[in-house]
Amino acid sequence: MGFDVRRFDIYRKIPKDLTQPTLTGAIVSIASCSFIVFLLLVELSSFLAAETKNEMFVDEAKPDDKLEVRVNVSLIRLSCDFLGLDIQDDLGRHEVGFSGNTKKIPINDGAGCRFEGVFLVNKVPGNFHMSTHSARIQPMSLDFGHEIHEIRFGENVTNVEGLGAFAALSDIDMTDKSADSSFDYYIKLVPTIYQDLDGSQRHTYQYTYANKHYSQHGHGHRVLPAVWFRYDISPITVKYTVIRRPFYHFITTICAIVGGAFTVAGIIDSMIFTASEVFRKAELGKLS
Incomplete structure (x- = not known):
């Protein structure tokens, strides 16, 4: 059997039939994407504008x-x-x-x-x-x-x-x-x-x-x-x-915005989903 380069894939994919979409997840996703777009526009405006330093x-x-x-x-x-x-x-x-x-x-x-x-x-x-x-x-x-x-x-x-x-x-x-x-x-x-x-x-x-x-x-x-x-x-x-700020600084900031926003949105969605599951079990009397 030949060497399979796919074993280096750190972004493993999960089949769709193993995932579950939720209404709260959709709301959090839309809100996070809107927030990311807003931050990107602000950062782009800041990058294009020249700054003046003094000494x-x-x-x-x-x-x-x-x-x-x-x-x-x-x-x-x-x-x-x-x-x-x-x-x-x-x-x-x-x-x-x-x-x-x-x-x-x-x-x-x-x-x-x-x-x-x-x-x-x-x-x-x-x-x-x-x-x-x-x-x-x-x-x-x-x-x-x-x-x-x-x-x-x-x-x-x-x-x-x-x-x-x-x-x-x-x-x-x-x-x-x-x-x-x-x-x-x-x-x-x-x-x-x-x-x-x-x-x-x-x-x-x-x-x-x-x-x-x-x-x-x-x-x-x-x-x-x-x-x-x-x-x-x-x-x-x-x-x-x-x-004017260097381009690499702009790219670094963009990566930080996108990665940070997605991470925080994922944590919020996970907390909401976990809380809703606990509440649902409590209603069914299945909490141990």
Whole structure:
């Protein structure tokens, strides 16, 4: 007699005439199959959706690192003829009337000015401010009431706004404040790296801010008001990485769902069947 490979079958089959279908078994089977389908759909949805993990580490900044700043601010009662941008930092940079890659757009029939610009600053604490310091002639009255449309640091990440405050200074209205007031915004920057599924990275900055406005008076001389943006940089970098679970993890979970659901359903069906048999015997008085 030849070797019969069927002896390795661990899934031995039971003839149908040796099995007994029951109503409760059918109900449990339908319920378990429905539950399995529901869990499979949930797991498939979870598998297809990308996840975002985050980590933190100390930023290894280099001396020549630069920080990109995007500014979009409207000063509704100050003419573009007087408005300028000044930049200072702790490395000794001090530029008055910076104009590289910036533009001034007259608004309110020339009575106001919209300032837009993208410029680089050293990656150290510092400030940039909008003032009339670079104007040859100062206006008779100064009103720095303004609207901040957007202040951003680093690369634009508008499609992941839910992860952090990348543009906390947006839609800020300070137009109703008194004339001759200065405005200070104190900004705390957190370096942030966003890595997409394809491995590409964008370097940006989340930030929080506090602000105040005040009238400043010197000793016997006029102190010109301005809109100051003072920033400091955290040494801790936050990295967000978009990932998708590996396929083998999905298959493992599917096997666990199917096997576990069938096992639990079988136990429930067996308990119900055993209980019904005991109850039936008790009615017939055959319990010993």
